[in-house]
Amino acid sequence: MRRTGIFYAQLGLTILLCLFIVIPIVMSALAGVTVNVFQGLSSGLTLRWIFEVWDLYASSIFLSLWLAVACLFVTLIAGVPLAYVLVRKPGRATRLFEELLTLPVAIPGLALALALLITYGGVSGYRSSWLFILTGHVLFTLPFMVRSVAAVMSAMDMKTLEEGAASLGAGFWRRFFTVIVPNAKPGILAGALMVVTLSVGEFNLTWMLHTPLTKTLPVGLADAYASMRLEIGSAYTLIFFVLIMPLLIAMQILANRGSKPARTTATAEDK
Template sequence: MRDRLIFAGQLGFTLLVAAFLVVPVVLSISAGVTVNYFRGIQSGVTLQWVVQVWNLYAGEIGLSFLIAFATLAVTLIVGVPAAYGLHVKGGRLSRVIEEIITLPLAIPGLAIALALLLTYGGFGGFRQSWLFILTGHVVFTMPFMVRSVMAVFASVDIKTLDEGAASLGASPWTRFCNVIVPNAMPGILAGSLMVVTLSLGEFNLTWMLHTPLTKTLPVGLADSYASMRLEVASAYTLIFFIMIVPLLVAMQMFAEKGEKK
């Protein structure tokens, strides 16, 4: 009896927290398909606001996904070898480098953006391109990839596996592709999920780095809330969820399958 009461209490609390988080999202999304938000659902249901948002912000949506997957590519190419090198070398210098890599986690996005502007803002072409935002996203998300991969390396005797492959005559590149990467796959998948999620939703850093021609999803969403009807802004939120939630679910399922293997 006591266990049932405890379970019922835990379930009730979980459902209450879930409702507290989900209900505002549902109300915001429903406003995007309502003819007039202030009159409520009785004013009718329409997709005109969704169509209007797509016509106005299709470029921002495409740019966000381009930057997110470019960020993922850079963090994979740089982060995985860096994590392996830091784990294998060890020592005080490796720990110092690791702390430097993870430093952006403790620094506000606005401060990172300001540092990038002061350092590279004078390069006009670079400053006005989406590559400038990509640089900020890489700096911001790299710690998540490195830490995720290093956590896996800490649970696997990767150094012994690498030395065993080397004793059999495998080249460094072969060992990295056939030994290191497969063993690091759970961390790589977890890091990839975090990198894409953070890049798509990052606002503070992107808001400082963007130009009128390089707006991303979160920046466009903020602009729509500030300058347009509430229905249009809510329709933007609806499109945001339609495009991002399936992607994140698919990546999560892929990550779980990778961990089982």
């Protein structure tokens, strides 16, 4: 197929936009392994800043990863059944509930954090615990899980699937876990990817809710840049990418694999 000038113009624009995004990330990563950030690579390479970040912020990094895993667990337990109810029982009440569910996404993170502080800030043990931050992360990410799963469930003929399973003697919970959940796997995996990504990188909400003992990775990164220690901040960013990118790539691969059966089934039905 002959390619026109418009194609090459679009390709060139795409490459320029990618470079515009990628180059600052590469420069920030390189700054984390150079002796002097202002002199650049000419000052030499070093791992000093990496080790210093690990010594100072290792607990913050592990806390962020733990919060992401805990947030994923809670949103899976709550989000999948909620999505099922919203799709299976459509009506005015469920639509109202869905709108209320998306409020934490619509309002600023600082406002949501302030509401949590006003309501639960007086509970000392809870306020100083990582569970307080987890509550904010769950409120913020739950709508993304519910919407992703509900979108896939809406495309399914759940009534027929459940009636078929019921005719074979399967009870409600067996139908839910062996029929509905496997067919909703693409939406669950897509929602899980969004939840983990948002939880690890969430700053506004976490900044208001954290304490000196519950400092997360984005808050520590902001502290490093605020203190004008650019080498530390850049090394912190590099560690962040090294930790989070393999996790996101693995989850993306799982999401792609999980969506293949759904596409195959759809193709077979179309035929």
